Structures are given as C-alpha cells and as structure tokens.
Amino acid sequence: MREKSIFLLCVASGIFLSCCPFFLSAYWLRILTNIYMFAIVAEALNIIAGYTGYPAFGNVVFFGLGAYSTGVLMVKYHIPFPLTLLAGIGVCLLFTLLFGLPVLRLKGHYFAIATLGLNEATKAITDNLTGLTGGGMGLSIPLPGGNVASNTRFFYFLFLGTMALVVLVTYFLSRIRFGYACRSIRADEDVAKSMGINTTRIKTLAWMISAGFTGIAGSAYAYWMSYIEPSAVFNMTISIKAFVMFLLGGSGTIVGPIAGAFFVELASIFAWSHLLNYHVGTLGLIVILIVLFMPRGFVPFVRQKLSLPARTKDVKRGKGSWPVRQDIKTPSGLLQQGEILSLHCLASGYNGLQVLWDIDLSLKKGEWLAILGPNHAGKSTLLKTIAGLIQPFRGQVLYQGTPIHAWPVHRRVTAGISLAPEGRRLFAGMTVRENLMMGAFTRDAPAETRIRLQSVFSLFPVLKEREDQIVGTLSGGERQMCAIGRALMCQPNLLLVDEMSLGLAPVVIDALLEALVTIRKEEGMTLMVVEQDVYAALVYADRGYILREGRIVKSGNSNYLLQDPSIQKDYLGYGT
Amino acid sequence: MTLFWQVLINGILSGGLYACAAIGFSVIWGVMNLINLAHGSMIILGAYITYMTTSTFGIDPFLTLPVSGCALFILGFLIQKYLINHVIGGSIFMTLILTFGLDLLLINAYLLIFSADLCAITPWYAGLGWEWGNVKIPYTRVGAFVFAIGLTLLLSLFMNRTKLGNAIRATSFDKDAASLAGVDVFKVYAITFGIGAGMAGMAGTLMSVIYSFSPVTGEIFTMKAFVIVVLGGLGSMPGAIVGGIILGLAENFASVLLSPGYKDAVSFFLLVIILVLRPRGILGKRFYAEVRD
Numbered sequence: 020m021r022e023k024s025i026f027l028l029c030v031a032s033g034i035f036l037s038c039c040p041f042f043l044s045a046y047w048l049r050i051l052t053n054i055y056m057f058a059i060v061a062e063a064l065n066i067i068a069g070y071t072g073y074p075a076f077g078n079v080v081f082f083g084l085g086a087y088s089t090g091v092l093m094v095k096y097h098i099p100f101p102l103t104l105l106a107g108i109g110v111c112l113l114f115t116l117l118f119g120l121p122v123l124r125l126k127g128h129y130f131a132i133a134t135l136g137l138n139e140a141t142k143a144i145t146d147n148l149t150g151l152t153g154g155g156m157g158l159s160i161p162l163p164g165g166n167v168a169s170n171t172r173f174f175y176f177l178f179l180g181t182m183a184l185v186v187l188v189t190y191f192l193s194r195i196r197f198g199y200a201c202r203s204i205r206a207d208e209d210v211a212k213s214m215g216i217n218t219t220r221i222k223t224l225a226w227m228i229s230a231g232f233t234g235i236a237g238s239a240y241a242y243w244m245s246y247i248e249p250s251a252v253f254n255m256t257i258s259i260k261a262f263v264m265f266l267l268g269g270s271g272t273i274v275g276p277i278a279g280a281f282f283v284e285l286a287s288i289f290a291w292s293h294l295l296n297y298h299v300g301t302l303g304l305i306v307i308l309i310v311l312f313m314p315r316g317f318v319p320f321v322r323q324k325l326s327l328p329a330r331t332k333d334v335k336r337g338k339g340s341w342p343v344r345q346d347i348k349t350p351s352g353l354l355q356q357g358e359i360l361s362l363h364c365l366a367s368g369y370n371g372l373q374v375l376w377d378i379d380l381s382l383k384k385g386e387w388l389a390i391l392g393p394n395h396a397g398k399s400t401l402l403k404t405i406a407g408l409i410q411p412f413r414g415q416v417l418y419q420g421t422p423i424h425a426w427p428v429h430r431r432v433t434a435g436i437s438l439a440p441e442g443r444r445l446f447a448g449m450t451v452r453e454n455l456m457m458g459a460f461t462r463d464a465p466a467e468t469r470i471r472l473q474s475v476f477s478l479f480p481v482l483k484e485r486e487d488q489i490v491g492t493l494s495g496g497e498r499q500m501c502a503i504g505r506a507l508m509c510q511p512n513l514l515l516v517d518e519m520s521l522g523l524a525p526v527v528i529d530a531l532l533e534a535l536v537t538i539r540k541e542e543g544m545t546l547m548v549v550e551q552d553v554y555a556a557l558v559y560a561d562r563g564y565i566l567r568e569g570r571i572v573k574s575g576n577s578n579y580l581l582q583d584p585s586i587q588k589d590y591l592g593y594g595t
Numbered sequence: 596m597t598l599f600w601q602v603l604i605n606g607i608l609s610g611g612l613y614a615c616a617a618i619g620f621s622v623i624w625g626v627m628n629l630i631n632l633a634h635g636s637m638i639i640l641g642a643y644i645t646y647m648t649t650s651t652f653g654i655d656p657f658l659t660l661p662v663s664g665c666a667l668f669i670l671g672f673l674i675q676k677y678l679i680n681h682v683i684g685g686s687i688f689m690t691l692i693l694t695f696g697l698d699l700l701l702i703n704a705y706l707l708i709f710s711a712d713l714c715a716i717t718p719w720y721a722g723l724g725w726e727w728g729n730v731k732i733p734y735t736r737v738g739a740f741v742f743a744i745g746l747t748l749l750l751s752l753f754m755n756r757t758k759l760g761n762a763i764r765a766t767s768f769d770k771d772a773a774s775l776a777g778v779d780v781f782k783v784y785a786i787t788f789g790i791g792a793g794m795a796g797m798a799g800t801l802m803s804v805i806y807s808f809s810p811v812t813g814e815i816f817t818m819k820a821f822v823i824v825v826l827g828g829l830g831s832m833p834g835a836i837v838g839g840i841i842l843g844l845a846e847n848f849a850s851v852l853l854s855p856g857y858k859d860a861v862s863f864f865l866l867v868i869i870l871v872l873r874p875r876g877i878l879g880k881r882f883y884a885e886v887r888d
Binding site for chain 1: 621624628630678681682687688689691692693695696697699701702703704706728758761762763764768769771772773774775776777779780814818821824825852855856857859860863864866867871872
C-alpha cells in the first residue's frame with residue numbers, strides 16, 4: 020500500500036514537473052534544469068555508493084568525460100549532439116571497464132581516494148591536450164538552433180527525462196537479483212563472495228551504470244552551457260554536492276537523492292541570492308548542521324539497515340542518553356558489609372539487541388567469583404557492562420556503593436575496575452613494555468609505576484625476557500600474560516578476566532591461574548573470572564554464577580556447584 | 596647534468612615540505628580513520644597567520660612557527676571536541692562530508708577576511724641562496740626543508756617516547772582496549788586532531804615562505820597529502836618523509852621531462868598506480884585504525 024502511494028506520488032510529481040514549462044518563467048526553468056542535473060549525478064552516485072557501498076568520491080570524472088566527449092566531437096568533428104551523447108556514454112563505460120578492475124579492489128577511503136586521483140589525473144590531461152580540448156581556454160560548443168524559449172524547453176525535458184530514466188533504472192535494479200547482489204556486497208563483500216556472487220562483475224556493472232548516467236549529465240551540460248573548461252566539469256564540488264544530496268535524502272533509497280538534490284540546490288540558490296558573499300560558507304554550514312543534527316535519518320543507513328534489521332534504538336555513547344531505569348534507589352538494606360560490586364536488575368546488550376536480563380549479582384571484597392555458562396550466554400557482555408564498554412539498558416551497577424553505570428570506561432579504570440578482555444586485545448604494533456606501561460596510564464607516579472612493572476615481571480618472568488619485542492611475535496600464552504599484566508598495571512581493586520584460557524595449553528592455564536592466586540593473596544584483589552574451563556574456574560573460585568541465555572540460572576559456593584549433578588553432567592562430562 | 600642536479604635538489608627540498616604538510620593528515624587518518632578534507636585549508640590558515648604576524652610585527656616568518664602551530668592546535672582541538680566527536684563512530688561518508696563542510700566554511704572565511712588575492716611572504720633573504728655552477732639552492736627552501744623534517748621527527752619522537760603519544764598510538768591500535776587502560780578516547784581524539792591541525796599550521800608557515808597562496812590553494816595540499824600517505828603508509832612518520840620526497844621528485848622530474856602542466860597529473864597517476872599495486876603503501880603495513888573497518 021505504502022509503495023503504491025509513493026509510486027502515485029512520483030507519477031503525479033512527474034506530470035506536474037512536465038507541465039512546469041508552460042507556466043514557469045525561464046529563470047525558474049533554468050533552476051529546475053540545474054536541479055535535475057544534480058539529481059541525475061546524485062542518483063547515479065547512489066547506485067555505486069549507496070547500494071553497492073563504494074564511495075566513488077571522484078565520480079565527477081564521468082561528468083567531465085561526458086562533457087568533453089560532446090564538446091570535442093561537436094566542435095572538432097561536427098557530429099550531431101545525440102550521437103555525441105552516446106559517444107560520451109561509451110567513453111565512460113570504457114573508462115570504467117579499464118579502471119574498474121584494479122580500482123574496485125580497494126575499499127573505503129582508499130577507493131574514494133583512488134577515484135579522486137583518477138579525476139584529478141584526467142582533469143590534468145584534459146588541461147594539457149590543448150590541441151584536442153582547448154586546454155585551460157575551454158571549448159565553445161555551438162548552440163542548438165531555434166529560439167531561446169524552445170532551447171530552454173529542450174534542455175528542461177532532456178534533463179527531466181534523464182532523471183526519470185535514472186530513477187526508473189534504480190527502481191528496476193533494486194528489485195532484481197542484481198540489486199540484492201549489490202546490497203550484499205555493501206553489507207559484507209566476503210560473505211557475498213562465498214554465496215557465489217561474482218562480486219567483481221557486480222561491482223563493475225554497478226559502477227558502469229553509475230558512470231553512464233553521470234556521463235549523460237555531463238554531455239547534456241556541455242551542450243546546455245555551450246562552454247566547458249576542465250576546472251568546471253571535473254570539479255570536485257559537483258561530486259561532493261552529489262554526496263551531500265544522496266546522504267541527505269537517504270543513501271540506498273530510490274527517491275532520496277532526488278529529494279536531496281531539490282533541497283540542497285534550492286537552499287544554495289537562496290544563499291546565492293541573499294547572502295552572496297557568504298554563499299560558500301552557508302553551504303558548508305548546511306552540510307555541518309545536517310551531519311550533526313539529522314544523522315539518524317541517513318547516517319550509517321548502510322550498516323543499520325543491513326547488519327541489524329531489528330535495531331530499534333541506537334544506544335549512543337557518551338553521557339546519559341541511554342534509558343536507565345532511575346527509579347531503583349540504592350537498596351541500602353542489601354548493601355552488605357564489604358561489598359565491592361553489586362548489580363541490580365541489570366539488562367544489557369548491543370544496539371537494541373538485548374543479551375542480558377535481570378542480572379542480580381554481588382561480590383564481596385577479596386572474593387574470587389567465577390562466571391560460567393555455555394557460548395553466547397552473555398558472560399562477556401556482563402563483564403563489558405561492568406567495565407563500561409557497553410551501557411546497560413536498565414538496572415544498576417553499584418561499585419563500592421556508588422552507581423557507576425553512567426561513568427565512562429576510563430573513570431571506572433581510575434576507580435579501580437580493570438578488565439582483561441576476551442581475545443587479549445593487545446596494542447598490536449607496540450612492544451610488551453609499551454603495552455604494560457599503557458596499563459598504568461591512569462597512574463601519575465613514574466617511580467611507583469616502575470615498581471609495579473617489576474612486580475608484573477616477577478609474576479610473569481617470560482614477559483621480562485620479551486620486554487622489547489612487538490607483541491605480535493609472542494605466543495598465545497605470552498600474549499595472555501601480557502594482557503593480564505596490562506590489566507594489573509593500574510593496581511585495580513576489582514580485576515575482571517574474560518576467557519583467559521581460550522586456546523591455551525593446560526600448563527599455560529595453570530601458570531596463569533597460579534599468577535592470579537598469587538596476586539590475590541598479596542594484594543587482596545577481588546576477582547571476577549569468566550571461564551570456559553569450568554573445572555579450573557571452580558577449583559580456585561569461592562563462588563560461581565551460571566549464566567544461560569542471558570539469565571543467572573544457578574549460583575552458589577564452588578564446592579556446591581562442583582557437586583551439582585547437572586553441572587557435572589553438562590560441563591564436567593561425568594556424573595549422570 | 597646541471598639540470599638533473601637542480602631538479603633532484605628541488606624535488607628533495609619540496610618533498611621534505613610535503614612530508615610535513617602530510618604528516619598531520621596522516622596522523623588524523625591513522626588514529627581515527629578520519630579523512631580531513633579541510634587539511635589543505637588548515638595549511639592555508641597557517642600561512643595567513645604567518646602573513647599577518649610578519650606584516651604586523653615585522654619578524655622573521657620562521658619565528659612564527661609556534662604561533663601558527665598553537666593557534667591551529669587549539670582550533671583543531673575544538674573542532675574535534677565539539678563537532679567531529681559527535682559523528683566519529685558513524686560511516687566514513689559522514690565524517691568526509693563534515694570535514695568538507697568545514698573546508699567550505701574556512702574558505703569562505705578567508706575570502707571575506709583576506710580577499711581572493713594571492714599573498715606572498717618575502718623575507719629579506721628571499722632571493723638569496725647557495726650557488727654551485729648553475730645549481731641554485733635558495734636559503735628559504737633549505738630553511739623550510741630543515742624545519743619540515745625536524746618537525747616531522749619531533750612528532751615521531753613525541754608519539755613513540757611520551758605517555759600521551761603512546762596513548763594516541765594505543766588508541767589507534769584498539770580504542771576499546773585503550774579505554775580499558777584508562778584512556779579517555781574522545782579526549783585523545785581531540786588532542787590528535789589538534790596535533791594534526793597544528794602540524795598543518797606549521798607546514799603552512801613553511802610553505803608561505805616559498806609559494807604564494809590564496810584562499811583556494813589549500814585543496815591541492817589535501818590531495819598531495821593523500822598521495823603521500825598512500826605512498827608512505829598510513830600513520831607512518833618515516834613513511835611520510837619517504838612519500839613526500841618521492842612525490843617531490845616525481846613532480847619535479849615530470850614537469851621538466853613532460854611539461855609543467857603534467858606536474859599534478861603525474862602525482863595522481865602515481866597515486867592510482869601505487870594504490871593498485873600496493874594498497875598499503877610502500878612502507879605501509881596493516882596498521883592503525885583502518886584495521887577496525
């Protein structure tokens with residue numbers, strides 16, 4: 020139903036725009052023609068950047084190629100305009116074929132820059148082939164015959180028709196397999212490849228279609244303006260305006276870029292006529308305001324739409340913008356003597372995907388707590404929520420009686436909460452020593468830090484030997500030691516350890532556990548350890564919590580849990 | 596042969612300056628995965644600051660380095676803190692467009708304040724230089740080269756030897772892990788952008804002694820910075836020097852061997868070729884923030 024009404028709206032506005040020449044002044048027709056031109060460029064960009072996810076920043080090169088194909092062929096060889104239009108498309112397609120293969124291998128910024136480089140290089144060549152292109156002097160192209168009014172109308176309909184065509188083509192492409200292939204490339208090219216999509220072919224095709232339409236716009240522009248020069252038609256501003264338009268309207272939507280073109284061009288005409296001296300700056304200001312205040316409409320549409328279809332609310336980083344239930348007062352009656360951490364009715368997850376439900380948990384000072392459970396039970400999510408890497412949806416995190424769920428991570432570190440994250444997460448290009456020193460970032464006393472470093476070295480002597488090696492050269496166990504050492508450097512009160520034993524040999528796991536035992540004995544540190552290796556975890560821990568599907572299903576003393584028949588059966592592989 | 600030496604020396608001298616002009620861009624890109632399209636305009640701002648300071652107080656342009664550096668650091672810090680930090684996690688489109696908007700604002704501001712005329716700074720020693728046979732080496736170019744390389748090395752030292760520098764590097768490798776180490780990532784971002792802008796400002800000062808400039812000449816420096824970063828590898832300081840000198844040599848030889856008009860075309864062809872052959876740059880390794888993609 021909704022689609023039908025949008026379709027009707029499009030048809031109605033098409034009819035309306037076709038009638039415009041009969042009642043609008045030449046001035047406004049010219050403005051509309053200009054808008055259509057930008058709409059074509061923006062929609063063409065949408066095909067490669069919006070749908071396929073390749074930010075072709077230098078797409079204006081096709082505009083220039085189209086313009087110069089028409090210009091050169093008409094001026095030097097006296098070929099009629101319609102044929103030069105086709106020739107322009109041909110040149111653009113050839114160019115894409117030639118450069119598409121190597122350049123489309125690049126991704127993200129690199130692709131953007133490569134296309135930008137192509138544009139600048141082509142511009143410079145056009146500038147220098149004076150014999151053919153007139154160089155910096157530009158080319159004067161013969162006007163179409165007929166009077167001014169009929170010419171105005173001719174270009175009006177030429178651009179309007181092309182715009183309608185590019186919209187129809189985009190609509191058509193988005194409905195067929197090709198469109199799905201494009202979107203899957205945007206979402207994850209490797210996955211698309213493994214699904215049997217010939218991504219190179221799809222990408223090249225998408226870019227060719229985009230190039231062809233941009234070329235038409237350039238060709239028609241040359242004939243319309245009857246004068247072209249390299250700096251005008253290879254002008255990066257055209258590309259960037261097109262980017263703004265399609266982002267504003269919504270990348271990867273069909274009519275979005277058209278709507279964006281209308282908005283940006285009308286705004287910039289307003290700026291031209293009212294604020295002549297500030298016109299460039301006004302455009303800049305509009306761009307900045309759009310990015311800052313309207314990003315939810317179109318920001319990472321690409322990511323939102325594809326990777327997380329169920330995304331309901333974007334949990335913003337920074338200060339207090341997530342919905343935290345504030346009505347829960349600190350349950351002072353429950354605050355037990357010596358309690359260091361307690362969670363109340365905690366719900367947490369990622370970007371609208373809830374992982375944890377109603378977690379109530381408390382931890383006494385000096386205690387060693389094991390968090391157990393199968394994969395995807397939410398164990399790591401729990402630790403990340405306590406450390407502050409993700410924000411809870413609801414509920415409270417109390418640290419030494421203070422609610423900390425609105426604190427940024429670094430503040431929690433300063434307060435004494437330290438996490439040795441899953442997968443080590445060492446700073447790859449830095450040495451062991453540099454990694455460890457980073458752990459003491461919040462400590463300001465260098466002498467104290469040096470002593471601390473020595474005590475970490477005495478805990479893990481192998482790190483001392485490897486001190487000046489880049490961490491990439493370490494073995495898995497050494498990396499884990501480095502990660503734990505780094506987490507210890509800030510002298511935490513509460514150490515959170517995530518999946519320490521993953522992929523390590525039993526001997527190494529024992530060494531790591533021994534180190535934790537030592538440090539706990541020496542410093543009275545509180546430990547919260549997430550483990551796969553249930554037996555190892557429970558042997559050292561005082562208490563344990565079992566998580567399943569985001570909820571606590573069992574808790575108790577280690578001995579009690581070790582005796583529990585269901586745990587013996589599920590995790591330890593014996594019992595009945 | 597004289598010509599060869601002249602071109603070689605010119606290439607190396609301008610290459611050093613290019614390195615300095617690119618390093619701020621490289622650091623910002625490397626640490627935050629952010630392309631600062633306003634980089635060239637920041638270089639131009641540095642040049643204007645030098646222009647104003649020298650014409651008002653009559654001091655040597657090289658002495659204005661701290662002024663342009665500090666002014667641009669503050670500007671960059673504030674831009675990152677109040678603008679870019681709000682969109683930094685989003686798509687690369689948004690940050691590209693945002694910095695482009697900034698670029699337009701800056702250009703417009705220069706046009707209003709300084710007009711569109713070309714400016715040039717000519718200290719008393721501008722025309723002087725060493726001469727060996729027919730090879731001429733102007734003092735200004737040597738001065739700019741020495742300062743440019745010096746500043747780049749200083750930044751390298753800062754990044755590798757200081758606590759803050761290490762925090763910036765750590766953030767670029769893994770921002771979550773850095774925050775777990777107690778680093779305020781957003782503050783580090785603001786400082787990083789400040790450093791990038793400050794380097795751009797100082798590069799602008801050095802540039803102003805050699806080239807004339809106007810509000811719109813910044814764009815070409817953004818492009819050159821791209822080329823150099825791609826040549827030398829993202830976030831790498833030695834890479835920037837190598838990339839800058841390669842670009843300087845390529846441009847100077849191209850303008851002699853082909854024609855001066857091909858100077859820019861050559862650098863962009865070089866860019867495309869290097870990107871295609873070695874997407875990580877000549878000295879580049881998989882490095883810094885881009886790994887996050």
